[in-house]
Structures are given as C-alpha cells and as structure tokens.
Amino acid sequence: MNRARTLAPGLTLALLIAAAATPAGKALPMVGAPVLALGAGAAAGMVLRRSPSTVFEPGLDVARQRLLGLAIVLLGLGLPLGSVVAVGRETAVVLIGTLVVGGVAAFFVGRMLAVDKESATLIAVGTTICGASAIAAATAVLRPDKQRVAYALGTIFIFNVTAVLVYPPLGRALGLSQEAFGLWAGTAINDTSSVLAAGVIFGAGAAHFAVIVKMVRSLAIIPLCIGLHAGRRHLAERADTPTASLRQAVPLFVILFLAASLIASLNILPTWLTESLTTTSSWLIATVLAAIGTSLSLARLRTAGLRPLILGGTLGLILGLTSLALMSLTGWL
Numbered sequence: 001m002n003r004a005r006t007l008a009p010g011l012t013l014a015l016l017i018a019a020a021a022t023p024a025g026k027a028l029p030m031v032g033a034p035v036l037a038l039g040a041g042a043a044a045g046m047v048l049r050r051s052p053s054t055v056f057e058p059g060l061d062v063a064r065q066r067l068l069g070l071a072i073v074l075l076g077l078g079l080p081l082g083s084v085v086a087v088g089r090e091t092a093v094v095l096i097g098t099l100v101v102g103g104v105a106a107f108f109v110g111r112m113l114a115v116d117k118e119s120a121t122l123i124a125v126g127t128t129i130c131g132a133s134a135i136a137a138a139t140a141v142l143r144p145d146k147q148r149v150a151y152a153l154g155t156i157f158i159f160n161v162t163a164v165l166v167y168p169p170l171g172r173a174l175g176l177s178q179e180a181f182g183l184w185a186g187t188a189i190n191d192t193s194s195v196l197a198a199g200v201i202f203g204a205g206a207a208h209f210a211v212i213v214k215m216v217r218s219l220a221i222i223p224l225c226i227g228l229h230a231g232r233r234h235l236a237e238r239a240d241t242p243t244a245s246l247r248q249a250v251p252l253f254v255i256l257f258l259a260a261s262l263i264a265s266l267n268i269l270p271t272w273l274t275e276s277l278t279t280t281s282s283w284l285i286a287t288v289l290a291a292i293g294t295s296l297s298l299a300r301l302r303t304a305g306l307r308p309l310i311l312g313g314t315l316g317l318i319l320g321l322t323s324l325a326l327m328s329l330t331g332w333l
Helices: 002-027 033-048 057-076 082-112 117-142 146-173 178-188 192-202 204-218 221-238 252-266 271-293 298-304 307-329
Strands: none
Touching: 002 033, 002 057, 002 271, 033 146, 033 271, 057 117, 057 252, 057 271, 082 117, 082 178, 082 204, 082 307, 117 146, 117 192, 117 204, 117 221, 117 271, 117 307, 146 178, 146 192, 146 271, 146 307, 178 192, 178 204, 178 307, 192 204, 221 252
16 A cells, blocks of 8 residues: 555656647647657656655656556557568568668667667667657666666657658658558658658558558567567676576567467457557557656756767668668669
8 A cells, every 4th residue: 555655646647647648649640649748748857856855756667667568568469460461571671671771770870979878779779660669668678777768769759750740741752652652651760650640641541551561660679679688688698697597588578569469460359459458558658758758858968968869860861761772672662
C-alpha cells in the first residue's frame, strides 16, 4: 500500500499527460501523440523543477523504466508476420539497404562528431528503425542515462515533424507513384505516426503501402535488441564483470514481442481486441515519453550540445537519399 502511494503521483501525472496527448495526436497527425506527450512532459518538468518536492519522481521513474517492455510487446500484436511477407519480399532490397547504410553511417558520423556512444546508439536506432519505439526498446536493454534518452527522443521527433512537412511536396515534385512514395516514407521516416501522416497527405494508396512497409521495418527491433544485449554481455566479459546467464541472453520482452507478432499472424484474436491492444501500446509509449519528457530541459540540451542534433539530421538525410537511390536501382522510380 505504501509503495502504491509513493508511485501514484508520478504515474498519475504521466498517464494524464498521455491521456491528453493521445486524442490530440489524432487531431494533429502531423505532430502525433509522441511529440505532444514529450513536449507536455517537458513543460511539466519545468514546473516540477521549481519545487523542492520529489513526490512525483518515484512514479515517473517507474513509468520510464517498467512500462517500456509492455508497450513494445503490445506493439507486436499490430505487426502480423504472415500478412506482410509479400510486401517484405518486394521491398527487401530497399528495406535492408537503408537499415545497413543507416547503421554504418551512424557509426562513422557519430565518431566524426565525437557523440557519446549511448546517445549515438539511441539516435541511430530511432532514425533507422522506428523512432520512439526503437529508442524505447534500446533503452530497455541498455538502460542509458535518462537525459540522453530524452535528448535522443527530442532529436528524432524534430526530424519526424520536418519529414512530414517536407516529404509529400518532394514526392510530388519527383513524380512518385502512390506505392513508390509509400515505400520511400516507410523506409526513410522514423516514427509510425509520422509515416502515416506523410502518407495520408500524399494519398490513401501511399498511406496504406507506407504502413505495411513500416511494419516490416519495425520488426528489426528484434535483432536490434538481441545484438545490443550480446554487445553488453561481451563488454562485461572483457571487463571480467558478472554477465547474464544463457536464459537472460535475450530480454523477455523481445521474446514476448516475437510471440505477439506470431499470434497476430494467426488471426486468432478478434479485430476489436487487436485494435484495443495496439491503441493501448501507443498510449503506454506516450506515457513513457511523458515521463521522460519531465527530465528534458533547455539547460541539459545546451549541455549536450549540437552534435547529437547534427547526427540525427545527417542520418535522416542519408536515409532519405539512400532509399531513393535503392528505389531507382530496383525499378521503383
């Protein structure tokens, strides 16, 4: 009971922000609930920092750390493996190519800019895979400093909004078809909400195809988490520190995410339940981002410097150009 009372203020604050941001994000798809939740959380954090009270912090910490895995598992119920196989085959070269180029570029550009490894990793996975969801998954595995998580999310969302504004007119100027634009948006724009928003602006056909492509791209969360976890284990062994057991080699939420995707592909769940759980996942992610947003401040952003922001912008540009180049090579243009 005492534990619940301790957690209640912070959890309630994060949940209320998410509850407000979710419908607002639907009304403003160009921005999206994740951006609004992060921004509202940052505004709430400014108010909280003026008070000496720390009553909200325990609940906010739980929201930042414990809700991530649950949100990602529920997200898997919206990613049926079987229904996207055909699209995956058709777009495999562009999908895999952009992921590989994005990852390599993140490594070299991050080193050139001397961005710390945690920030570079979070910005890289957010840019190349699926924005907030990928950052949430990487955070659950790496457990990085929360300020770096907040900065990475802010960086990703800045370019998400920019992409929604820039991609549709560019797509029209390039004369892209509905499916071609859907493939471009699905492989080059970070967050699912932003992919959908850009697709809707371009056309219904583009929106439908972009979402399917984005689903396939989002499945890279699974090898991402396995790789990050293996990397942590290797470093721990080199430093002669305790390592995870074989049972712990893959985080539980990754296994459950894969199981959820398999269940979705079997079509055994009623549509209303799947939609409800997917909506709940989006709401939980907004809750996590609201809690993380409370730790974001202009002073901390200034301390981090412009280099991570430059990294995010550079990776976004490289991803967009790489996607177009691969589409041209494979006959999509």
